[in-house]
Amino acid sequence: MADSGAEVLTGNGPRKILSNSIDVKPGSFSSIPILDFSLAFSDDFTDRKKCAEQLFDACTRVGFFYVKNHGVPQDVVTNCFGAARQFFDLSLDEKMKIYIKDSDNYKGYTPLLGENTDPAGRGDLHEGFDVGYDSKAVKNEMEGENRWPETLPEIKEPVTDYFNSMIRLGKKLFQLFALSLDLDEHRFDSTVSGKGSVMRLLHYPPQKDENIDLNQLGIGAHSDYECFTMLAQDDVPALQVLNAEGEWVAAVPIEGTFVVNVGDSMARWTNDLYLSTIHRAINRSGARRYSIPFFFGVDYETTIEVLESCTSEARPPKYKPINAGQYIKQRLNETY
Numbered sequence: 001m002a003d004s005g006a007e008v009l010t011g012n013g014p015r016k017i018l019s020n021s022i023d024v025k026p027g028s029f030s031s032i033p034i035l036d037f038s039l040a041f042s043d044d045f046t047d048r049k050k051c052a053e054q055l056f057d058a059c060t061r062v063g064f065f066y067v068k069n070h071g072v073p074q075d076v077v078t079n080c081f082g083a084a085r086q087f088f089d090l091s092l093d094e095k096m097k098i099y100i101k102d103s104d105n106y107k108g109y110t111p112l113l114g115e116n117t118d119p120a121g122r123g124d125l126h127e128g129f130d131v132g133y134d135s136k137a138v139k140n141e142m143e144g145e146n147r148w149p150e151t152l153p154e155i156k157e158p159v160t161d162y163f164n165s166m167i168r169l170g171k172k173l174f175q176l177f178a179l180s181l182d183l184d185e186h187r188f189d190s191t192v193s194g195k196g197s198v199m200r201l202l203h204y205p206p207q208k209d210e211n212i213d214l215n216q217l218g219i220g221a222h223s224d225y226e227c228f229t230m231l232a233q234d235d236v237p238a239l240q241v242l243n244a245e246g247e248w249v250a251a252v253p254i255e256g257t258f259v260v261n262v263g264d265s266m267a268r269w270t271n272d273l274y275l276s277t278i279h280r281a282i283n284r285s286g287a288r289r290y291s292i293p294f295f296f297g298v299d300y301e302t303t304i305e306v307l308e309s310c311t312s313e314a315r316p317p318k319y320k321p322i323n324a325g326q327y328i329k330q331r332l333n334e335t336y
């Protein structure tokens with residue numbers, strides 16, 4: 001982890017970190033807004049527009065928000081957490097049979113310290129299992145067939161159910177995103193089939209306060225690569241979000257919600273109007289922590305280019321057009 005006053009490198013440039021501590025600002029988690037998505041699913045356009053305005057406010061001020069009444073059934077979430085626990089309980093040998101580095105398109109298992117999200121860090125203290133859109137035909141560098149543990153085939157169903165539910169939510173989120181920028185609600189529908197999305201099951205073993213090394217956290221300080229991340233947390237707190245003052249704010253678990261954050265691809269679309277906010281996770285609880293981030297992106301063949309509505313003479317485009325799949329692949333290569 002970076003020193004006090006140092007920077008974290010992101011794919012879109014460096015970001016300052018002012019605080020060099022594992023502690024968070026007390027009580028300030030309420031600065032992460034909560035959006036009620038029953039408005040997003042309303043048949044009434046004024047409700048959807050109201051929700052889009054709240055989304056705009058959250059994305060431009062914070063880059064993070066909670067979503068409640070999101071429409072994903074609780075048992076779909078619970079069953080996927082159950083699958084995560086079962087998977088990570090397998091022996092290391094069993095999990096390594098589907099080692100992510102043996103896959104051509106980032107599917108499978110990442111062991112502890114197998115990833116390094118913060119370039120200044122020495123590896124992340126979590127293990128993961130990556131699942132994407134299941135496609136038999138390998139069409140590009142990211143898409144391909146999912147890989148499942150031989151001895152635990154029963155996790156395929158709950159994980160796939162979760163994946164499909166999150167695709168539905170992500171599509172709705174994208175419509176709201178379009179509305180929030182005064183674009184046609186359906187402007188992105190044809191580019192968000194779900195094929196550009198990745199989900200991960202994550203397990204963070206607990207870290208003892210006295211042993212915590214700032215260069216080796218549950219997940220080091222980073223920003224995400226795709227458009228939006230929708231995160232399911234269990235009831236163990238760990239996630240911290242960097243606020244505009246460069247201080248860490250806790251994104252505590254709130255039952256029945258997902259934590260959503262803007263990723264670097266979305267920051268590029270919006271010329272950094274929407275903030276791709278730095279975050280990290282440290283599990284100091286003494287218990288195992290599980291989380292399920294879902295990285296929702298546009299289809300890999302899409303060109304991500306700054307939206308015309310996010311530029312002006314005073315604010316010229318900061319980013320060149322880029323192919324979505326190549327961008328994600330390049331960012332992943334830097335992490336593994």
Ligand SMILES: O=C(O)CCC(=O)C(=O)O
Pocket residue numbers: 200202219224231233238239279280281291292293
């Ligand atoms: O597990 C968490 O709370 C955060 C995970 C995360 O930031 C990521 O996987 O990119």
Ligand SMILES: [Fe+2]
Pocket residue numbers: 222223224229279
């Ligand atoms: Fe992240």
